Amino acid sequence: MDRRDFFKRVAVASAASAVLTVPAAQARDRASRKMGSIIDLTRCDGCVHLNTPACVTACRDKNAGRFPEPEERFLQDYWPQDFHEDWSSERDRTDRLTPYNWTFVERVEVPGGETVFVPRRCMHCDDAACQKLCPFGVIGKSEEGAVNIDTEFCMGGAKCRATCPWNIPQRQAGVGLYTKLLPKLAGGGSMYKCDGCADRLANDEKPACEIECPRDAITFGPIDEIKAEAKRRAEAIGGHLYGLDEAGGTSTIYISKVPFEVIDRAIALDKAHTQDDLPGRPHMRPEIQSSLQNAGGLFVASVLAPIAGAAAAGIAVYKSRQKERDDA
Amino acid sequence: MPEKSAATHTPKVVTITRQSRSNRIVHALVASSTFGLIVTGLGQMPFYSRYKIADIPGLTWLGSYEITLWLHYLFAFVLMGAVTYHILYHALRREFAILPKRGDFKHSLQVIGAMVRGQKEPPSEKYLPEQRLAYAFIAFAIGLTIVTGLIKVYTNVPGWNVSDGMHFWSAQLHNLGFFLVFMGIIAHLAAFLFKPNRKLLGGMRHGQVEAHYTLERHAHWKEGVQKARSALAGQTPPESAAPKPPEEETPKGDRPCEESAAR
Ligand code: HEM
Ligand code: HEM
Ligand code: SF4
Ligand code: SF4
Numbered sequence: 001m002d003r004r005d006f007f008k009r010v011a012v013a014s015a016a017s018a019v020l021t022v023p024a025a026q027a028r029d030r031a032s033r034k035m036g037s038i039i040d041l042t043r044c045d046g047c048v049h050l051n052t053p054a055c056v057t058a059c060r061d062k063n064a065g066r067f068p069e070p071e072e073r074f075l076q077d078y079w080p081q082d083f084h085e086d087w088s089s090e091r092d093r094t095d096r097l098t099p100y101n102w103t104f105v106e107r108v109e110v111p112g113g114e115t116v117f118v119p120r121r122c123m124h125c126d127d128a129a130c131q132k133l134c135p136f137g138v139i140g141k142s143e144e145g146a147v148n149i150d151t152e153f154c155m156g157g158a159k160c161r162a163t164c165p166w167n168i169p170q171r172q173a174g175v176g177l178y179t180k181l182l183p184k185l186a187g188g189g190s191m192y193k194c195d196g197c198a199d200r201l202a203n204d205e206k207p208a209c210e211i212e213c214p215r216d217a218i219t220f221g222p223i224d225e226i227k228a229e230a231k232r233r234a235e236a237i238g239g240h241l242y243g244l245d246e247a248g249g250t251s252t253i254y255i256s257k258v259p260f261e262v263i264d265r266a267i268a269l270d271k272a273h274t275q276d277d278l279p280g281r282p283h284m285r286p287e288i289q290s291s292l293q294n295a296g297g298l299f300v301a302s303v304l305a306p307i308a309g310a311a312a313a314g315i316a317v318y319k320s321r322q323k324e325r326d327d328a
Numbered sequence: 329m330p331e332k333s334a335a336t337h338t339p340k341v342v343t344i345t346r347q348s349r350s351n352r353i354v355h356a357l358v359a360s361s362t363f364g365l366i367v368t369g370l371g372q373m374p375f376y377s378r379y380k381i382a383d384i385p386g387l388t389w390l391g392s393y394e395i396t397l398w399l400h401y402l403f404a405f406v407l408m409g410a411v412t413y414h415i416l417y418h419a420l421r422r423e424f425a426i427l428p429k430r431g432d433f434k435h436s437l438q439v440i441g442a443m444v445r446g447q448k449e450p451p452s453e454k455y456l457p458e459q460r461l462a463y464a465f466i467a468f469a470i471g472l473t474i475v476t477g478l479i480k481v482y483t484n485v486p487g488w489n490v491s492d493g494m495h496f497w498s499a500q501l502h503n504l505g506f507f508l509v510f511m512g513i514i515a516h517l518a519a520f521l522f523k524p525n526r527k528l529l530g531g532m533r534h535g536q537v538e539a540h541y542t543l544e545r546h547a548h549w550k551e552g553v554q555k556a557r558s559a560l561a562g563q564t565p566p567e568s569a570a571p572k573p574p575e576e577e578t579p580k581g582d583r584p585c586e587e588s589a590a591r
Pocket of ligand 4: 044215
């Protein structure tokens, strides 16, 4: 390869990336199709009259065909670890997030005797750490803002769960791409989570949980309207919002009369009490940060590094020419 | 940037300057940052925890996606700075001796073939043909990681979102670049398993290689041959060999091999 060619390629590719990213960033706020949702804890009663909350059943029914079907022979430990994550024998569990249960309702007893029911699922972040940090780039985001894992190409390393501010995606062993590669040595299955009913949103239909909720606790709509409505409702009751600014902004906004730090503490206490240290019961810490929140400043540094290199080259060449002149 | 004179450096063996300080610093920065990028890049994969490397006392930080990501950024800045410097420096000085030439593939096979069989190699310029190919390969691989890495850096900025395809291809091609860089380095280091190539190691350590070696193996490296001859002539250290014997004048318009005197 000729060096000019190389140079050109670098230039073209960086220019292309700049062109592709900047308009996307500008378009973000105006994006006409971007959706959001409200989960109103003042309305949700946890469907206590039912065995399983209606939203959870709706979600399970809609997605049953997409649940993992692992092959027995691939259900083996992640060498050299002595465990693997297999939920296939606990498909009926609805008390937490699993690969077979993409939404659940956390029953929270807050001090003072009140009970709050908190439907949980993926928040569909504005800057989804799971998507941006996936080392294989197989997490997508629809025009409507629904974040979706491609379970066929997922390797199951669970980095998305580790980097998600709420550790939402859950792993099932024995399925996915790794079973076709080196199932003993690398990979761990595939990750599953709520996909925001991306297919329905794309068709201007309501997600399953919203449709089945008897109390109108879940509302999807254009993001601007959702944000305005959430603020209006919170103001009316002197309540609190969660998800608006958390992790740099999400498209899921909770409304509650009980402060979220109280809810968070109650969840943490219950998990400690029941010695529940498995993933799948997310915290509710206010102002939780995404690990990528500092990435903006480092972007500037990534532009400065080549400039510094170029300046050093200019100086070095100038000096060497000066020396040649002096020597002559 | 004055070099140590050959006489003070190695009293017995006569040497000449092969790699300038600038080249050596660039090589050291590229090598160390690339090494750091491989280590911290693997930290962006579920690697160190899975394989229990992060269990080793002192290495637990390798299991943190966050710490390794910021270190990855840091090494990337060093690499990009050094690469920009390298390209601009040699472009401005019009030094292109390390770029591949037509026939390098065939000639590499001849040189390597002779080297393994212990026969006399065909004479080379400043760089052996396989070195020029190795350079192009590593440059391409590093270029690929830089372009795709920059895309990742952009997309990590809060508020900046790109298409699914951009995420997919930047990750896949970054991983491919990683693989190519890794293979390139293995091959690069494996080259020094062969004794004749080890004579070059000094060139990257302190800048000097043996004058005899230069005359034997790099007979088509005009600058080097001149320096080696004057150095062997004994009296003059290579740096003051400035007035060139007229019959050795580099012909005007000659192709790339005119890597100018290291300084
Ligand atoms: C400790 C490890 C290394 C040693 C001992 C080493 C040594 C050398 C030596 C002796 C040369 C030949 C210089 C000459 O012809 O005068 C060279 C060239 C080169 N090195 Fe390294 N190097 C190391 C690591 C690396 C790494 C990690 C990279 C980059 C990824 C790298 C990239 C290059 C390139 C591109 C060249 C020019 C092409 C060539 O000569 O093959 N080196 N290195
Ligand atoms: C020799 C050079 C390099 C090697 C071997 C290397 C290796 C890797 C590997 C193995 C990964 C994890 C897989 C992935 O996420 O795709 C990674 C991730 C990453 N690399 Fe590199 N890399 C190199 C250079 C660079 C450069 C120059 C930049 C920036 C300009 C960069 C930026 C990144 C970023 C931002 C990530 C991942 C975090 C994310 O997904 O956003 N890398 N690198
Ligand atoms: S909540 Fe977690 S899984 Fe959902 S989009 Fe955000 S980072 Fe991804
Ligand atoms: S959100 Fe609606 S459907 Fe879900 S538990 Fe609450 S009341 Fe029931």
